[in-house]
Amino acid sequence: RPKGDILAFDFGASSGRCIAGRLEGDSLEVETLHRFENRPVRLNGRFHWDILALYREILEALIIHRRDFGGGILSLAVDTWGVDYGLIGKDGRLLSNPRHYRDVRTEGIPEKLFALVPENELYAAGGIQMMSINTVFQLFAEREENRELFESARALAMTPDLLNYFLTGKLRSELSIASTSALVDPRKRDWNRPLIRKLGYPEGLFTPIIKPGEELGPVSADVEAFTGLSGTRVFATCSHDTQSAIAAVPAEKEDFIYLSSGTWSLMGVETDEPVLSTRAAELRITNEIGAGGKISLLSNIMGLWLIQECKRIWDREGRVFDYSRLVEMAESELSFGTLINPMDQRFTAPENMPEEIRAAAAETRQEVPRKEGQIACCIFKSLALVYRRTMEGIEGLTGKKYPVIHIVGGGVRNRLLCRMAAQATGRPVVAGPAEATALGNIILQAAGQGLISDLAAGRRLVASAVKPERYEPGTRTGWDDDFRRFCRLYPE
Numbered sequence: 001r002p003k004g005d006i007l008a009f010d011f012g013a014s015s016g017r018c019i020a021g022r023l024e025g026d027s028l029e030v031e032t033l034h035r036f037e038n039r040p041v042r043l044n045g046r047f048h049w050d051i052l053a054l055y056r057e058i059l060e061a062l063i064i065h066r067r068d069f070g071g072g073i074l075s076l077a078v079d080t081w082g083v084d085y086g087l088i089g090k091d092g093r094l095l096s097n098p099r100h101y102r103d104v105r106t107e108g109i110p111e112k113l114f115a116l117v118p119e120n121e122l123y124a125a126g127g128i129q130m131m132s133i134n135t136v137f138q139l140f141a142e143r144e145e146n147r148e149l150f151e152s153a154r155a156l157a158m159t160p161d162l163l164n165y166f167l168t169g170k171l172r173s174e175l176s177i178a179s180t181s182a183l184v185d186p187r188k189r190d191w192n193r194p195l196i197r198k199l200g201y202p203e204g205l206f207t208p209i210i211k212p213g214e215e216l217g218p219v220s221a222d223v224e225a226f227t228g229l230s231g232t233r234v235f236a237t238c239s240h241d242t243q244s245a246i247a248a249v250p251a252e253k254e255d256f257i258y259l260s261s262g263t264w265s266l267m268g269v270e271t272d273e274p275v276l277s278t279r280a281a282e283l284r285i286t287n288e289i290g291a292g293g294k295i296s297l298l299s300n301i302m303g304l305w306l307i308q309e310c311k312r313i314w315d316r317e318g319r320v321f322d323y324s325r326l327v328e329m330a331e332s333e334l335s336f337g338t339l340i341n342p343m344d345q346r347f348t349a350p351e352n353m354p355e356e357i358r359a360a361a362a363e364t365r366q367e368v369p370r371k372e373g374q375i376a377c378c379i380f381k382s383l384a385l386v387y388r389r390t391m392e393g394i395e396g397l398t399g400k401k402y403p404v405i406h407i408v409g410g411g412v413r414n415r416l417l418c419r420m421a422a423q424a425t426g427r428p429v430v431a432g433p434a435e436a437t438a439l440g441n442i443i444l445q446a447a448g449q450g451l452i453s454d455l456a457a458g459r460r461l462v463a464s465a466v467k468p469e470r471y472e473p474g475t476r477t478g479w480d481d482d483f484r485r486f487c488r489l490y491p492e
């Protein structure tokens with residue numbers, strides 16, 4: 001086996017990291033090289049990613065690696081959140097700053113698009129849960145906003161594809177991230193050309209698909225000159241962070257439910273084929289494509305975003321608590337019963353999340369939370385109850401009962417939410433690793449280079465590298481009543 005580091009660049013909606021993996025015999029050692037914030041920028045009523053700052057962090061990590069280890073990089077790969085993209089013009093340059101999926105431009109766009117392609121047809125074509133953030137809607141909004149710019153585009157690059165393009169000059173569409181666009185046919189695992197034509201999007205925008213584990217090429221001479229590193233190879237991994245995280249679930253058996261817990265809660269199962277039924281659409285189930293061409297039958301649930309946004313508002317007001325303190329405060333308000341519906345679009349980008357939660361409580365004639373701990377408790381309980389409803393919906397679709405829920409991602413640090421997930425669902429929860437996305441990114445690169453045999457071997461490697469924590473459902477007092485109350489308040 002060749003010696004050297006495999007670098008994972010993992011960009012989440014609020015922070016990013018570069019983690020180095022080393023394969024030694026049957027074990028995988030990991031080390032964090034670099035952590036940084038991802039701070040989107042509001043400008044003139046628009047909401048952008050600071051894409052050049054993010055790119056700069058990649059270069060920075062390479063420089064750190066050279067300084068501390070003298071190079072010796074086997075490969076690197078990038079994963080990011082889904083649905084966002086940049087457009088490339090005919091001179092090969094980025095046409096404008098990529099927009100954040102929470103930008104207001106998609107408001108009212110789904111209805112307009114459905115006049116061209118009805119909702120049920122769109123679902124049958126792409127199998128993606130209807131959310132205004134989806135690329136298919138963003139492109140529609142972009143064309144309405146600035147037709148000239150849209151028409152001058154020569155290629156679309158989803159965020160990780162764009163970073164790969166900056167690094168290598170090579171423009172390809174990695175399959176897992178492409179599938180978040182709602183413009184991929186999940187049966188063929190390729191761009192859905194008939195749908196693209198029907199929407200009037202130029203077909204040429206959509207570049208050839210590549211799969212996780214394929215090599216893109218070496219970094220450009222420009223990158224070499226700036227970092228002082230030569231010959232660094234760039235690979236595709238599951239460039240969609242959620243799918244890299246799922247690839248690293250340390251599952252012992254084939255049947256499990258995963259919950260990738262971060263800004264979003266992505267809960268689902270792996271299947272061999274997509275499920276595009278009306279029932280799946282009603283349940284707001286997505287058919288994304290993951291490692292090994294598997295379908296990720298999952299639901300996109302408004303996750304820790306709810307508490308992240310409360311924290312942002314409280315910080316601004318000088319009521320500063322870190323997350324572990326907020327969890328403690330929630331724990332001392334466990335009898336507080338108000339529930340919200342985390343699937344409600346009203347929580348996608350409100351100006352003031354605590355106010356929005358209070359308004360939702362008042363509108364449903366529940367006790368209005370006053371204290372931070374009450375709001376935090378309301379968020380965590382409501383999330384746990386959506387997890388139960390999602391689990392039941394998915395089990396109805398696949399006709400299987402899953403014996404365990406694997407929680408991965410930063411959300412495993414929230415021990416209260418892990419415990420509540422076990423209690424609300426009545427299933428044991430196995431929590432960890434927190435850095436599943438980076439680990440998944442690494443093992444998929446390793447598999448692509450033939451350093452490990454397959455995904456199952458990768459999962460075994462992860463299982464031996466981490467010690468997940470187990471939560472039993474226990475006595476579950478009150479949770480069935482809460483679930484009935486939740487379903488009454490918020491019917492499907």
Ligand code: LFR
Nearest residue numbers: 080081082083241242264300
């Ligand atoms: C999680 C994630 C979700 C995607 C959301 C928005 O980080 O990638 O899977 O739906 O971000 O892109």
